[in-house]
Amino acid sequence: MNLPALKTLRPTAEGLPASSPLRTDRMAAALGVALGVTFTICFITGMISHLVQSPPSWFLWPTRPVNLYRFSQGLHVATGMATIPILLAKLWVVYPKLFRFPPATGVSDALSRVSDGLLVGGGLFLVFSGTANLARWRPWGFGFTSGHYWTALLAYGALLVHIAYRAAKTRRELRDPVNGLISGAVGGLRPGHTPEPTPGSDDHEGSSGAGSGPEEADGGPTDADDASEVEDERVPVLAGPGDHSLTRRGFLGAVGLASAAITVTTVGQSLPWARRLNLLGPRRPGVGAQGFPVNKTASGAGVLEAVESDAALADYRLTIVGAVDEEMELTLDDLRAMPQFEEDLPISCVEGWSANARWRGVRVKDLLARAGAPDGAEVTVVSLQDPSLYASSELNRIQASDNKTLLALDVNGEPLHPDHGRPVRLIGANRPGVQQTKWVTRLEVR
Amino acid sequence: MTSTSISRQESGSEDQPQEPDDGGAGPREPLSWPARALALGGWGVVVIGVLGVLARISHFAFSVPWREVAEWFIFSTLFHDLIVAPVVTVAALGVGRLRPRLARAPVAVGLIVSGSLVAVSYPRLRGYGESAANPSILPGNAARDLAVVLAVVWAAVIASVVYRLVKDRSVTT
Numbered sequence: 001m002n003l004p005a006l007k008t009l010r011p012t013a014e015g016l017p018a019s020s021p022l023r024t025d026r027m028a029a030a031l032g033v034a035l036g037v038t039f040t041i042c043f044i045t046g047m048i049s050h051l052v053q054s055p056p057s058w059f060l061w062p063t064r065p066v067n068l069y070r071f072s073q074g075l076h077v078a079t080g081m082a083t084i085p086i087l088l089a090k091l092w093v094v095y096p097k098l099f100r101f102p103p104a105t106g107v108s109d110a111l112s113r114v115s116d117g118l119l120v121g122g123g124l125f126l127v128f129s130g131t132a133n134l135a136r137w138r139p140w141g142f143g144f145t146s147g148h149y150w151t152a153l154l155a156y157g158a159l160l161v162h163i164a165y166r167a168a169k170t171r172r173e174l175r176d177p178v179n180g181l182i183s184g185a186v187g188g189l190r191p192g193h194t195p196e197p198t199p200g201s202d203d204h205e206g207s208s209g210a211g212s213g214p215e216e217a218d219g220g221p222t223d224a225d226d227a228s229e230v231e232d233e234r235v236p237v238l239a240g241p242g243d244h245s246l247t248r249r250g251f252l253g254a255v256g257l258a259s260a261a262i263t264v265t266t267v268g269q270s271l272p273w274a275r276r277l278n279l280l281g282p283r284r285p286g287v288g289a290q291g292f293p294v295n296k297t298a299s300g301a302g303v304l305e306a307v308e309s310d311a312a313l314a315d316y317r318l319t320i321v322g323a324v325d326e327e328m329e330l331t332l333d334d335l336r337a338m339p340q341f342e343e344d345l346p347i348s349c350v351e352g353w354s355a356n357a358r359w360r361g362v363r364v365k366d367l368l369a370r371a372g373a374p375d376g377a378e379v380t381v382v383s384l385q386d387p388s389l390y391a392s393s394e395l396n397r398i399q400a401s402d403n404k405t406l407l408a409l410d411v412n413g414e415p416l417h418p419d420h421g422r423p424v425r426l427i428g429a430n431r432p433g434v435q436q437t438k439w440v441t442r443l444e445v446r
Numbered sequence: 447m448t449s450t451s452i453s454r455q456e457s458g459s460e461d462q463p464q465e466p467d468d469g470g471a472g473p474r475e476p477l478s479w480p481a482r483a484l485a486l487g488g489w490g491v492v493v494i495g496v497l498g499v500l501a502r503i504s505h506f507a508f509s510v511p512w513r514e515v516a517e518w519f520i521f522s523t524l525f526h527d528l529i530v531a532p533v534v535t536v537a538a539l540g541v542g543r544l545r546p547r548l549a550r551a552p553v554a555v556g557l558i559v560s561g562s563l564v565a566v567s568y569p570r571l572r573g574y575g576e577s578a579a580n581p582s583i584l585p586g587n588a589a590r591d592l593a594v595v596l597a598v599v600w601a602a603v604i605a606s607v608v609y610r611l612v613k614d615r616s617v618t619t
Contacts, residue, residue: 020538054505085562088530095531118492121519124526129518131566136575136583140518146498146506147515153495160488164481245542245550254555258562265595266566279591280563282570288582297580389507419580 015097029173031090045076070348074270077352085258115161122155285355289417292355298418301385322445325372361408556603
């Protein structure tokens with residue numbers, strides 16, 4: 001690029017000149033719709049996960065379908081990762097508009113830009129923190145859950161503002177009868193197709209003057225065959241028409257392909273049938289003690305000594321306290337003497353991975369009945385582990401009375417491994433893994 | 447991308463009057479009432495987020511330090527604006543000069559897909575979260591797994607280039 005070109009590369013009220021014909025409003029609109037969908041899926045599933053883990057009084061999470069949370073959280077993580085190429089593509093397309101001068105044309109415009117700043121910063125931090133957290137990398141120095149949650153509110157609120165300002169234009173861009181992406185005019189994205197400008201449309205198809213100044217001065221070869229191709233192929237491409245680079249349809253396809261590639265190579269950490277393709281997912285559902293992963297080990301929870309030896313297990317007691325007719329203290333032999341039930345239930349981690357296992361143990365409802373708990377009782381399940389956010393969990397009245405809610409003693413035909421909660425762990429249907437409390441020592445009934 | 451072929455195309459259209467674009471220059475038309483309601487609702491959600499970050503309302507046992515959250519917002523944005531976007535632009539410029547020309551589109555697709563896969567794999571690749579006491583965290587060989595996936599991607603790119611070249615030759619002869 002020579003100096004005269006640089007002189008024309010100055011920001012205007014529209015931003016910098018669009019240096020690539022892929023950077024059209026229609027492309028931004030198409031990617032924006034995709035992002036609107038993925039952000040909404042992530043927001044809804046994220047809020048579900050939050051409500052399940054910190055339920056307000058009005059929220060009663062059911063126990064069926066058994067795999068609902070597994071699906072919801074697997075969808076959250078898979079959609080978040082698939083969003084990465086779409087978000088980066090969208091930001092790349094609108095990048096020149098970052099350099100608008102003056103930065104805002106009025107109060108409403110300034111507010112819109114502040115909101116867009118929150119959306120960009122928040123969106124980027126959400127996908128970064130989410131992806132890093134899957135690999136248990138947390139360089140931001142504050143709690144992931146609360147940081148991700150409040151960032152999601154900031155970013156999604158900003159997205160709603162963005163939609164309010166852009167919906168009408170987006171609709172116009174995509175429904176353009178000649179060039180729109182939705183209206184069957186996908187041919188407008190085809191190499192060799194020469195779309196006609198629509199009267200009154202603010203579309204600036206490849207012939208836009210937005211980038212003409214500096215590009216014209218760029219210099220370079222002027223092969224005759226290129227010139228003929230330019231006439232024939234006015235549809236923008238990554239590096240220029242006529243040189244066989246990406247069309248806009250190709251660019252959208254590449255972004256979709258990138259999202260699909262991420263999904264195919266990671267979703268096996270959530271979907272059992274896709275496990276063999278799980279090359280890039282940070283967790284492997286089949287790897288770990290007794291055939292499935294662990295987040296918190298017995299040693300990490302500070303309970304190894306209390307659950308490792310036979311002598312320690314002989315000292316184990318499960319206590320049932322609170323709103324019961326008779327507070328109880330049960331040994332492991334007492335528990336094994338009670339009716340045992342088997343359930344096939346997944347560990348569904350908030351980090352998206354999930355793994356099936358066959359659990360065997362005592363129904364919580366049987367323990368509550370034995371202690372004389374009232375109908376509709378709720379229970380706090382307390383662990384032996386060091387005090388932490390996850391050292392206890394709650395069973396609502398549906399969960400506490402569910403046949404599938406067990407205090408498990410065995411998994412996959414063996415006594416629980418210390419890392420899986422030996423000697424007793426909670427396992428219930430449709431619950432996040434962090435609520436499947438391990439090393440259970442007490443049931444507090446109310 | 448500052449491509450020469452674009453410039454010729456665009457210079458050829460300079461005589462066409464251009465409609466001003468309001469795409470990035472903020473709203474130039476008045477918002478409809480539903481849009482105003484949506485914007486107001488959006489700002490309401492933002493305010494809840496701000497109050498949460500400032501620990502004025504709490505949904506968690508621990509609050510977040512607002513300065514660090516703000517820093518990470520800014521850091522994320524600057525990392526994209528100063529590093530990611532320029533790198534992508536330079537990469538695209540390089541693809542735009544690639545020969546044979548028929549290789550450009552498949553290579554561009556390959557780079558977009560590969561870049562995305564590397565971005566997703568980066569935390570696992572660096573192994574920051576690994577734990578000697580817990581081998582079920584980040585199991586397997588991250589570098590090898592990524593190499594296998596990228597090999598498949600670039601095998602497809604090469605196959606596509608070869609196919610395009612052969613097809614082009616058969617058309618021209």
